[in-house]
Amino acid sequence: MASTNTDSVKSVARALDLLEIIADAGGDISLSELSSIADLPLPTIHRLLRTLVAQGFARQLANRRYALGPRLVRLGEVANRKFGQIATPQLKDLVAQLGETANLATLDGDRVIYTSQAPSPHAMRMFTEVGRRAYLHSTSVGKAILAQFTDDEVRAIVARAGMPRVTPRSIDTVDALLADLRTVRERGYAFDDGEHEVGVRCYAMSVPNMPSPTAVSVSGPVTRVDDAFAERVVPALRATVAEISTAASLAS
Incomplete structure (x- = not known):
């Protein structure tokens, strides 16, 4: 037996x-x-x-x-919803500190999927929805996730997914993307300047020790997300990803 x-x-x-x-x-x-x-x-x-x-x-x-x-779709939706709930308190804290929308996103095949969000209190804000999938090369969360892979793995991912120009500012060549990812690894965070949504800037940082490659982002219009904002967002993101990583470990 x-x-x-x-x-x-x-x-x-x-x-x-x-x-x-x-x-x-x-x-x-x-x-x-x-x-x-x-x-x-x-x-x-x-x-x-x-x-x-x-x-x-x-x-x-x-x-x-x-x-x-198709049965995996429902399982994935439930898992993503529960997974996203872990980070909700930390995302709300980010919004309280910075006043802009905070997102949690994870790798989903060759795309990124947004699994949790705390919206900005401002009327003008980013409108990415939980459950929405996006390209990795054109989003800050996607680039923060891609930076965890080798260059060969990145080439394979974008070869399958493609690199459409989501906006006129989107990276549209593998070499340019790899160069950007080297910068992401060096400075510890990813930046998207209107590459996913026109007029929107976004900062993202990967979350360590997660079961799937995951990142947290803060985004808002260029009128508010300026150089002064950059000085505040990086340390705030660094503290947040550490807290989410700890919370996920305790929940597993």
Whole structure:
């Protein structure tokens, strides 16, 4: 009986590994690619995929590639909502200190998804909504997250996701993005000057020791987010990400 339980646990772990591989590939993958990465016998992969497809956690596309399934959407939404609640007090504190909108965002495939927000009290503010997905290369949270990856990993991510010019100021070449990420690593925070929303500046910092790459940002219109604001936002972000990291560790 113990052997059966062990085999069951091993099958669950392998199935979850397959889902991770599909996610890392950008959301869909061929069977041959999956086989080479998973390092499992093909019959085992077939058996696990059949189970995942039957349960709705994976699906087979018309071109016979395998993709993440619809049941994961609901799980992800609930997980993101609970994950975002951890940071709510810290985000509210940021708004109280700085007067601008604060966001928590995490990596979602090859995009970033906003999981929590504390809005600015000002009538004119950034209107990014919780649950909204955005490109990594054009957002400060995205660049703070990308800075945690190697250059080769960044190239692979943007090759899958693309680098559209969201605004006229968006970075639109890999070399320019890699140069920006080197600066992010050196100074410890990311900056977006109208690259995601025209007339909006945003500062972001990655949160250490999180289960998924995560960042916190503060954003507002250029009329208020000026050089004087920059002097206040960086130390405030540094304290906030440390607090969120500690809170997440205690909750896990």
